[in-house]
Amino acid sequence: MGLLYTKFYLDFDENEWKQISNNPIIFQTLKDSVSLDIEDSSHKSYKLNFKEGGKLHMFRVTGRFRLTWDDEDIL
Numbered sequence: 001m002g003l004l005y006t007k008f009y010l011d012f013d014e015n016e017w018k019q020i021s022n023n024p025i026i027f028q029t030l031k032d033s034v035s036l037d038i039e040d041s042s043h044k045s046y047k048l049n050f051k052e053g054g055k056l057h058m059f060r061v062t063g064r065f066r067l068t069w070d071d072e073d074i075l
Contacts, residue, residue: 002048002074004067005041010058025058033075038067049075 016034017027032052039045041064054073059066
């Protein structure tokens with residue numbers, strides 16, 4: 001399982017992602033090889049490529065967001 005913390009809210013392209021849950025917040029990819037560029041709370045940049053159907057979980061934590069995903073969802 002992957003884990004990152006970021007101070008920034010992520011914007012998701014409606015052609016590539018859909019929100020499938022509000023509590024907890026979960027986004028799912030609509031097609032293969034969807035990438036996200038994320039800057040974590042220590043200012044390191046990451047690029048994640050998701051498979052079709054891959055899910056990203058987002059939890060609001062004091063002053064930042066906790067992002068998690070299953071490694072099987074990553075290309």
